[in-house]
Amino acid sequence: MTAQTCFADIFDLLRNEPAVDYRKASRMLREIEMPADLRVAMMGNMTLDLLIPCLRVAAASVGQVAEFQAAPFGQHMQHLHDEALASFRPDILLLALSPDVMRPDGFARFQAMTVEERQALRDGIIAEIEEWMAAAISRTAATLMIANFPSPRSAGGLADLASEYGEQEFYLDLNHALIRTVRGQPRALILDVAAAAARVGTRQAIDARLQHLAKLSWTQPMIREVGQAFAHAVVGSRGLARKCLVLDLDNTLWGGVVGEDGPHGVHIGPGDMVGEAFHSFQLRVRALKERGILLALCSKNNPADVEEIFRERGDMPLKLSDMAATAVGWQPKHEGLEQIARTLNIGLDALVFLDDNPAEIAAVRAHLPQVQSVLLPAEPAYYVDALDELPWFEKGRLTAEDSGKAEQYAIAVRRDALKVERDPEDYLRLLEMRAVIREADSADLLRLHQLFAKTNQFNLTAKRLGLGEIEALLQDDAHQVGVAELRDKFGNLGTVALYVLRRNGHVLTIDHLMMSCRAMGRGLEDALMNDIKQRFLAMDDVPLIQGLYVPTPKNSVVSGFYEQQGFERAPQTGCLAYRLGRTDVRLKPCNMIKVENE
Amino acid sequence: MMPITMNELLALVGDVIELDPTRIDVCSDRDDVPGWDSLAHLSIVTALEERCHVRLTMEQIVAVRTVEDLGRALTEPVRP
Missing domain, CATH: 3.40.50.1110 (SGNH hydrolase)
Known part of the structure; x- marks a missing residue:
């Protein structure tokens, strides 16, 4: 048994019959050695x-x-x-x-x-x-x-x-x-x-x-x-929370089947006991969105029927506009989930999928074990409890980025509309981006922790630091922690990138460098590296800067990053270190972003 | 009380102290069973109470020395 299946099985055992299966879970756990x-x-x-x-x-x-x-x-x-x-x-x-x-x-x-x-x-x-x-x-x-x-x-x-x-x-x-x-x-x-x-x-x-x-x-x-x-x-x-809740529709968000019962025939809303249960559940789901969890739909239905019910039933707490992504059609649900992950540019392991149909849950689990698939209870009145008991959306505390997250993704859709049939340079110019790159302070602690916990793709070393470790970095004179905030004509993306520099004798090492996926593809990495290079040049007594790259299954997008930035692979250190001497430093032009340093 | 067989009882004790139940004898003293320390003893008793829907008295709990004692304590009449 792999550790992943073992953990998933334990999660299920505890949900179903905690008293009896608790000892069984304990036995299973003894068998995996990690x-x-x-x-x-x-x-x-x-x-x-x-x-x-x-x-x-x-x-x-x-x-x-x-x-x-x-x-x-x-x-x-x-x-x-x-x-x-x-x-x-x-x-x-x-x-x-x-x-x-x-x-x-x-x-x-x-x-x-x-x-x-x-x-x-x-x-x-x-x-x-x-x-x-x-x-x-x-x-x-x-x-x-x-x-x-x-x-x-x-x-x-x-x-x-x-x-x-x-x-x-x-x-x-x-x-x-x-x-x-x-x-x-x-x-x-x-x-x-x-x-x-x-x-x-x-x-x-x-x-x-x-x-x-x-x-x-x-x-x-x-x-x-x-x-x-x-x-x-x-x-x-x-920082283990998943980013997105993907919902089935029929008998998950309302009672009945919209394709058969019609938008006014399904059970949803006050005045009908089953409809009230689904209404309460929709309110609970909406509250998750307000906590910074993205919502998405994955349902086997005619798209026109789904659009119609959301249009006709304005009394439902959830709106189609609350959904960051939708996959409505007749394709298998695991394909829909993959499509949702692609649309939102997040991993499958950032999804939780809820459905009332055991066969759908089993099929998704078989195809996509990374998705946390949860079968809803038979009684819709207990859907709220089932959602509350999931640990996957817990955040220790919320940051400004959380409360604005759904808005961020809505803005992303408007940005995508701008992108259509334009060459990439034009698109970036039209965004009118402005960035602030500055030293981090204690007010950035929680956001730094989130970036460390959540950034998978544009992350050169993918090391997960805890709050205490980050706090120590901020206080240590040998380290410099920098952050980048980005905004464009559509709105503020917030703090989207960080770097950690460590000075050790004659070498300045970039220990960590990461950027949230929502800022990828905009050239911010060049602005960030220019900032790092300028800091390096200002240190007269440090002849060398070094960048580290630790490959993971998810960060191949940055495998050639340091070479693109003019670094050379350090031959004596295996595959991970890239170096650059003072005289070889070249700043990259970064015309699409106006950088305002503090 | 929900009845429990001696074999189930052995399996439950083995589960709690993480020991193969075939290595436990119904009449071995808990001092001689590896892992059956005072904390494990309490875990065994509370697991058994939950399984059988009974509650032993504090005095019964401390008096139990063997798996056989456990079985006997379950059936001893206790004033409600």
């Missing part, structure tokens, strides 16, 4: 070792082989200074604290406390977490995942909700304070354990016996739910 992609160090005042088997399976369900280290009970501060943590080189630090174990005396006499004492209790807990976060950020390059706090039943009975700063209000406020604390740190996110407990139901999630026996009160169903939350957080923090 180096770890993800190292997770766990600490807090619970016996977190008990989570490891489940979290390992959860990570595998999103394609990550994970390794774990659990700190001794209650040693979360000390462990940050432990050599064992440094040598583990964690990608994720998971902190799970139980407030009543942190402050047993405080909670024992909670009911007898004044409001001020209760607030001081809250402040003390948050201060301890802030202190841990500050130390964790400075001592490691990891992303921090901090568990929030499920609210226990109050000892104050019914009157608790009526009293000022009672126990339930205390927990709401504590979780709220945690949100505000974590929001301020781009390298941290909340692991929503409170929501996991609520989904399971507290009575089924928390078991007092387990707390007394093992210092972890979470039941198996709760641990599995936390595992799901962890899988979502892994996708969000590692």
